Amino acid sequence: MRTALAILTCIISASPAFASDVVNIYSFRQPFLIQPILTDFTKQTGIKTNVVFAKKGLIERVKREGKHSKADLVLTSNFSALIQLEDLNLTQSIKSDRIKNNIPASYRDSDGQWVALTKRVRNVYSSKERLGALPKLTYEDLANPQYKGQICTRSGKHPYNLGLVASMIAHHGEEKTKTWLEGVKANLARKPQGNDRAQVKAVKEGLCNLALGNSYYLGKMLQDDEQKAWAESVYINFPNQQNRGSHINVSGAVITKYAKNPDNALKLIEFMSETKAQNMYASVNMEYPVKQGVELSSLVASWGSFKEDGLALDEISKYRPLALKLIDEVKFDL
Amino acid sequence: MNFIFKLSKWQLFAWSTGLLLSAPLFFLIYESLQGDSEVFSHLWDTVLWDYITNTVLLIFGVCLLSCAIALPLGWLSAYCSFPGKKQFEWALMLPLAMPTYLIAYVYTDLLDYAGPVQIALREWFDWHSPTDYWFFDIRTLPGAIVMIALVLYPYLFLIFKTALREQSFKLVQASQLMGLSPWQSFFKVSIVLSRGSIVAALALISMETMADYATVSYFAVSTLTTAVYDTWFGYYSLTAAAKISGVMLLLLFLALMAERFSRRNQAVFERQSGVNSESLYKLKGKHAWLATSFCSVILLIAFIIPMLVLLNYAITYFDKAWNTAFFSYAWQSLKVAITVSVISIILATLIVFYQRVAKQGYSLIPGRLASTGYALPGTVLAIAVLLPLTVLENSINAALESYNLDIGLLLTGSIITIIVAYLVRFYAIAHGAIESSFVRISPSLDMASQSMGKSQGQTLRLVHLPLLRRGLLTAALLVFIECMKELPAALLLRPFDFESLATHVFQYVSDEQLELASISALFIVLVGLIPLYFINRSMEQRS
Numbered sequence: 119m120r121t122a123l124a125i126l127t128c129i130i131s132a133s134p135a136f137a138s139d140v141v142n143i144y145s146f147r148q149p150f151l152i153q154p155i156l157t158d159f160t161k162q163t164g165i166k167t168n169v170v171f172a173k174k175g176l177i178e179r180v181k182r183e184g185k186h187s188k189a190d191l192v193l194t195s196n197f198s199a200l201i202q203l204e205d206l207n208l209t210q211s212i213k214s215d216r217i218k219n220n221i222p223a224s225y226r227d228s229d230g231q232w233v234a235l236t237k238r239v240r241n242v243y244s245s246k247e248r249l250g251a252l253p254k255l256t257y258e259d260l261a262n263p264q265y266k267g268q269i270c271t272r273s274g275k276h277p278y279n280l281g282l283v284a285s286m287i288a289h290h291g292e293e294k295t296k297t298w299l300e301g302v303k304a305n306l307a308r309k310p311q312g313n314d315r316a317q318v319k320a321v322k323e324g325l326c327n328l329a330l331g332n333s334y335y336l337g338k339m340l341q342d343d344e345q346k347a348w349a350e351s352v353y354i355n356f357p358n359q360q361n362r363g364s365h366i367n368v369s370g371a372v373i374t375k376y377a378k379n380p381d382n383a384l385k386l387i388e389f390m391s392e393t394k395a396q397n398m399y400a401s402v403n404m405e406y407p408v409k410q411g412v413e414l415s416s417l418v419a420s421w422g423s424f425k426e427d428g429l430a431l432d433e434i435s436k437y438r439p440l441a442l443k444l445i446d447e448v449k450f451d452l
Numbered sequence: 453m454n455f456i457f458k459l460s461k462w463q464l465f466a467w468s469t470g471l472l473l474s475a476p477l478f479f480l481i482y483e484s485l486q487g488d489s490e491v492f493s494h495l496w497d498t499v500l501w502d503y504i505t506n507t508v509l510l511i512f513g514v515c516l517l518s519c520a521i522a523l524p525l526g527w528l529s530a531y532c533s534f535p536g537k538k539q540f541e542w543a544l545m546l547p548l549a550m551p552t553y554l555i556a557y558v559y560t561d562l563l564d565y566a567g568p569v570q571i572a573l574r575e576w577f578d579w580h581s582p583t584d585y586w587f588f589d590i591r592t593l594p595g596a597i598v599m600i601a602l603v604l605y606p607y608l609f610l611i612f613k614t615a616l617r618e619q620s621f622k623l624v625q626a627s628q629l630m631g632l633s634p635w636q637s638f639f640k641v642s643i644v645l646s647r648g649s650i651v652a653a654l655a656l657i658s659m660e661t662m663a664d665y666a667t668v669s670y671f672a673v674s675t676l677t678t679a680v681y682d683t684w685f686g687y688y689s690l691t692a693a694a695k696i697s698g699v700m701l702l703l704l705f706l707a708l709m710a711e712r713f714s715r716r717n718q719a720v721f722e723r724q725s726g727v728n729s730e731s732l733y734k735l736k737g738k739h740a741w742l743a744t745s746f747c748s749v750i751l752l753i754a755f756i757i758p759m760l761v762l763l764n765y766a767i768t769y770f771d772k773a774w775n776t777a778f779f780s781y782a783w784q785s786l787k788v789a790i791t792v793s794v795i796s797i798i799l800a801t802l803i804v805f806y807q808r809v810a811k812q813g814y815s816l817i818p819g820r821l822a823s824t825g826y827a828l829p830g831t832v833l834a835i836a837v838l839l840p841l842t843v844l845e846n847s848i849n850a851a852l853e854s855y856n857l858d859i860g861l862l863l864t865g866s867i868i869t870i871i872v873a874y875l876v877r878f879y880a881i882a883h884g885a886i887e888s889s890f891v892r893i894s895p896s897l898d899m900a901s902q903s904m905g906k907s908q909g910q911t912l913r914l915v916h917l918p919l920l921r922r923g924l925l926t927a928a929l930l931v932f933i934e935c936m937k938e939l940p941a942a943l944l945l946r947p948f949d950f951e952s953l954a955t956h957v958f959q960y961v962s963d964e965q966l967e968l969a970s971i972s973a974l975f976i977v978l979v980g981l982i983p984l985y986f987i988n989r990s991m992e993q994r995s
């Protein structure tokens with residue numbers, strides 16, 4: 119018993135001291151995606167980075183930790199998390215001319231509470247063999263009965279799909295969006311499941327002809343020897359090019375309200391907005407940089423230029439709860 | 453006078469531990485009462501009933517399938533001899549070391565439309581599209597039932613086997629003399645006598661199933677847990693999420709109490725050590741062959757195939773998947789798992805002992821209270837643990853403010869939170885395993901010990917603990933393995949320097965790239981095997 123207690127004390131007291139030149143990050147993005155950029159940041163500035171990664175609940179954790187929270191920075195993988203952090207009053211203003219110069223105003227909060235760091239398009243992949251490229255495709259077309267039994271997607275409740283549905287509400291209103299959702303559901307080849315990669319895999323295997331998916335997944339699959347064949351079986355289509363443009367989601371960052379190292383956090387965001395880091399995002403993760411003029415990876419560039427849906431992110435975000443409600447109402451996932 | 457004083461000492465301990473371990477729940481319930489019922493009523497009008505049906509079917513299916521697998525296995529390994537029995541006896545516990553999300557991932561990869569099995573079938577039979585043939589869809593409710601049961605059946609197997617071993621052998625022999633066939637003795641004697649243990653194991657299995665999120669979400673099966681996550685992360689309403697969790701817990705608590713009530717007049721005690729080295733039934737010919745193949749098939753499906761797939765990934769992706777930090781991840785996993793299993797068996801032994809000496813209906817409450825955390829989905833539990841701890845920290849900090857002191861996040865910023873969360877979550881396992889061993893010790897031993905002037909503490913130490921050794925080992929083993937596999941709470945609550953094997957695996961699994969984490973996934977399983985080996989050896993030495 120006494121030994122057990124001794125061991126216990128030993129284990130518990132082993133938490134490390136925190137150096138002053140450090141920035142502590144809560145990340146919704148997998149560490150292996152951002153590590154190259156963080157390593158480079160440490161090399162240049164000498165500021166060490168600590169990361170806690172989780173997919174769910176980090177915002178609640180920051181909220182509960184309150185003013186003692188050790189998190190200086192939260193990195194998110196979609197815009198609704200950014201806006202939720204702002205709404206919960208967990209952020210502080212990011213004041214930096216460098217960031218203002220690097221990131222266009224449409225990808226920053228007007229009040230400076232958050233900034234976007236990369237863009238991802240909600241694409242529709244089509245089977246090369248069975249459908250060919252569909253340059254005129256719209257999101258609205260996905261409800262068209264001609265695609266009955268041909269569409270694959272991940273859960274309707276995933277933030278990427280919620281974002282898309284919210285943007286549909288913003289453009290068409292609740293009633294029309296519900297009808298659209300019912301149409302898409304009727305066209306599904308199978309119950310929504312898996313992630314975006316799994317949908318492309320299903321197209322390759324002939325289970326469906328169309329799949330919703332973010333742009334960077336295609337690039338990542340092409341880099342993987344085992345998955346290359348899946349990616350090569352599809353065309354990437356940018357929907358709604360004839361009218362409003364394709365739906366965009368972003369990854370981004372906030373500095374927490376009670377950050378202990380706000381200057382370091384700011385330095386990191388500035389670093390991430392610069393050409394070099396933006397380039398790394400583009401080449402390693404196959405995402406679209408937010409900074410104007412940064413070169414795309416040759417692969418991403420080969421997909422061609424496209425028109426973006428210009429709707430403001432906080433405008434879309436307003437409709438997110440309604441989007442979720444509609445998805446429940448049409449039982450999209452069931 | 454002396455007697456009353458001693459009783460109140462146990463009482464104080466049991467109730468305070470029970471209340472402490474259930475504090476997160478009370479905070480969650482408090483949270484759920486904070487108004488905002490709009491989201492809840494919307495769910496009620498739309499999808500909640502589908503979720504409830506799915507949840508009930510899932511739990512029922514997993515329990516049924518676990519019984520179908522584990523009860524025959526338990527009986528075979530306790531009473532029969534057949535080729536390979538010794539190896540099977542411990543090998544059949546191995547699936548415990550396999551996290552559900554891994555096995556679900558592996559089988560989906562193998563069996564879904566784009567997987568190698570169906571591709572091969574299509575090539576052989578020249579099928580071209582999904583309409584040409586029928587193949588069961590693994591990403592369904594039945595698929596989820598099979599996956600979860602394959603990982604959870606060892607609970608029942610282990611607890612049932614221990615119960616059979618501790619039962620007097622003579623009862624089965626007597627039933628034989630009275631003309632019962634082996635099957636009849638199995639159903640009429642062994643199952644009936646072990647009912648308490650079986651129910652305890654099924655309660656654990658139900659709770660674990662109820663809390664599962666990884667598998668059902670991967671299989672796109674919507675359950676109440678899905679509803680909890682949707683309301684929390686979709687509607688941003690922790691309140692509504694807490695409400696749904698509250699309903700889940702209430703149902704569970706009532707079920708446990710009802711089960712206990714139905715058994716209120718039953719008691720089965722062992723009068724002698726029941727373990728015999730001789731097996732009761734020596735299976736020969738067809739029967740022996742059947743027994744061996746049943747065990748082999750279960751082992752193959754639940755353990756060997758998934759391990760081979762993981763190994764295959766590990767070899768193919770070795771360059772990308774190898775990481776020298778594995779040993780430090782393994783150490784992080786190990787130290788938490790050891791700490792939690794030691795503390796939880798100490799707490800559970802003392803609480804169950806209190807139940808025994810108090811002999812009152814209400815004395816069951818502390819153990820039941822402390823056990824409810826097991827049914828909470830991991831991320832909800834994590835937040836539920838944060839609620840009281842942050843309140844505590846904040847009030848300490850507020851009190852120290854005038855002295856210009858600040859403990860910051862001493863608790864929630866360190867590994868302590870994870871340990872607390874695991875205790876809250878896994879106490880139920882230790883309690884279940886220890887309780888089912890404890891009830892088989894005849895009260896006449898307590899009386900004898902008391903009449904010889906031993907205090908209750910001495911009775912516990914000198915009489916009970918030696919008899920409980922196997923139950924304690926089983927409990928520690930189960931808790932240890934669960935801690936190794938646990939993911940959502942560790943992920944959310946960890947301090948900055950904490951990376952365990954499970955959290956490392958998750959960053960890849962969450963991107964559906966298990967291949968890249970295959971080596972650490974193998975590590976989780978292998979580290980889990982170490983205690984299995986020692987426990988098994990200790991069991992063999994005693995028998």
